[in-house]
Amino acid sequence: MTTPSLDALWMPFTANRAFKRAPRLLVSAHGMHYRDADGRSVLDATSGLWCVNAGHTRAPIVEAIQRTAATLDYAPGFSMGHPAAFELAERLAGIAPGPLDRVFFTNSGSEAVDTALKIVLAYHAARGDSARRRFVGRVRGYHGVGFGGISVGGIENNRRPFASHLLPFTDAQLPATHGLAENLFSRGQPVHGAHLADALEAIVAEHGGETIAAVIVEPMAGSAGVLVPPVGYLERLRALCDRHGILLVFDEVITGFGRLGAAFGAQRFGVTPDLLTIAKGVTNGAVPMGAVLMPRALHETVLDAATGGIEFFHGYTYSGHPLACAAALATLDVYRDEQLFERAAMLAPLWETAVHALRGAPHVTDIRNLGLVAGIELAARPGAAGARGAAVMAECFANGLLVRVTGDIVALSPPLIVTEEQIHEIVTGVRHALQRVADAEVAAR
Numbered sequence: 001m002t003t004p005s006l007d008a009l010w011m012p013f014t015a016n017r018a019f020k021r022a023p024r025l026l027v028s029a030h031g032m033h034y035r036d037a038d039g040r041s042v043l044d045a046t047s048g049l050w051c052v053n054a055g056h057t058r059a060p061i062v063e064a065i066q067r068t069a070a071t072l073d074y075a076p077g078f079s080m081g082h083p084a085a086f087e088l089a090e091r092l093a094g095i096a097p098g099p100l101d102r103v104f105f106t107n108s109g110s111e112a113v114d115t116a117l118k119i120v121l122a123y124h125a126a127r128g129d130s131a132r133r134r135f136v137g138r139v140r141g142y143h144g145v146g147f148g149g150i151s152v153g154g155i156e157n158n159r160r161p162f163a164s165h166l167l168p169f170t171d172a173q174l175p176a177t178h179g180l181a182e183n184l185f186s187r188g189q190p191v192h193g194a195h196l197a198d199a200l201e202a203i204v205a206e207h208g209g210e211t212i213a214a215v216i217v218e219p220m221a222g223s224a225g226v227l228v229p230p231v232g233y234l235e236r237l238r239a240l241c242d243r244h245g246i247l248l249v250f251d252e253v254i255t256g257f258g259r260l261g262a263a264f265g266a267q268r269f270g271v272t273p274d275l276l277t278i279a280k281g282v283t284n285g286a287v288p289m290g291a292v293l294m295p296r297a298l299h300e301t302v303l304d305a306a307t308g309g310i311e312f313f314h315g316y317t318y319s320g321h322p323l324a325c326a327a328a329l330a331t332l333d334v335y336r337d338e339q340l341f342e343r344a345a346m347l348a349p350l351w352e353t354a355v356h357a358l359r360g361a362p363h364v365t366d367i368r369n370l371g372l373v374a375g376i377e378l379a380a381r382p383g384a385a386g387a388r389g390a391a392v393m394a395e396c397f398a399n400g401l402l403v404r405v406t407g408d409i410v411a412l413s414p415p416l417i418v419t420e421e422q423i424h425e426i427v428t429g430v431r432h433a434l435q436r437v438a439d440a441e442v443a444a445r
């Protein structure tokens, strides 16, 4: 196949110059595998980018998109509607935790987060409590790349270049739930660290609980390198938010749709947030879509406070796009019919044993897992943070395995259809890559 010129495209979150020197181009996908431009099969250990939970190019999803593209290519969502958007909202409400049965559609996780922050402010304003305008995020939190998302996010490289333009009232952050030496090589939720939620009390003491609108966290941080919440941590955060009248937002863009062995992390952990953001797995990654879920009471408070006409001045041209709705409805059918959330829960113990067998492999300093996710942390090369992780990723790909790295952390999150054999293939591939990278470093000395 002829390769197009790579010059014109500015690639997202990519070392562009390095990529264009050694491009990795994917040209097709099916089930658990990609095929690259050289015709090689690549086992997908990352569900694309944490989104293809049902595996690639699943026929029911493809057909639903094709049918809809030929029937209703687009319908405006402002003061107009189409049936599938309403049907999808109802279906999502049906699998959402507890009372979260109202849905606002967006096109990405970043938009879902920005929308959730606006809904929080609208809700407090509707109750006459506009003094609540502070958002509390968490160190190493990832909430996308909108100005709202980076303001409440805690990944320094994403914030620093825009530091002077972050949203006001977003400077208080909870500490990351990670880094306690006692939790190294934890299996499932680490035992230590529930007390880290108490940092919210210090923020309340400094700023006043009555000024805090919401706390936003990922129930399990994915993008920052798989940071699993300690036992009791989310429960304590929930209790503290309740004590001070603060809304709790779970960003479930990664943890939604079976990744942790339940529909949402909220159900996996038994902690219900006030708002919940989704994206990625809602359409199996096939069409961009995101959403915010919230309880009826919150939604009605905002509607009731409106003086007439439009109640909430917010929305996107493509909110509830027909192709996204069709993809999502078909995706939810696949998840249900193949019991993929249950399958993730069933495979989780085997997955845990398999990934922890990498303990002792070259440079591995920590391994952690939950559901069908694992983070394998490597010691950084002196003076070259991220270089070893990048080398391992490149080595895996060269040998037909797609993994994701964040700095020097290898993150694994295969589609929920992964087989036991493929789990072993993934772990073996990572082990070999770690060894080859280590050998190459020794040879280069």
Ligand SMILES: Cc1ncc(COP(=O)(O)O)c(C=O)c1O
Residues within 6 Å of the ligand: 107, 108, 109, 110, 111, 113, 142, 143, 144, 145, 218, 222, 223, 251, 252, 253, 254, 279, 280
């Ligand atoms: C927790 C979380 N929130 C938000 C986002 C942003 O989603 P998107 O890239 O669709 O804007 C991501 C993406 O990885 C995410 O993991």
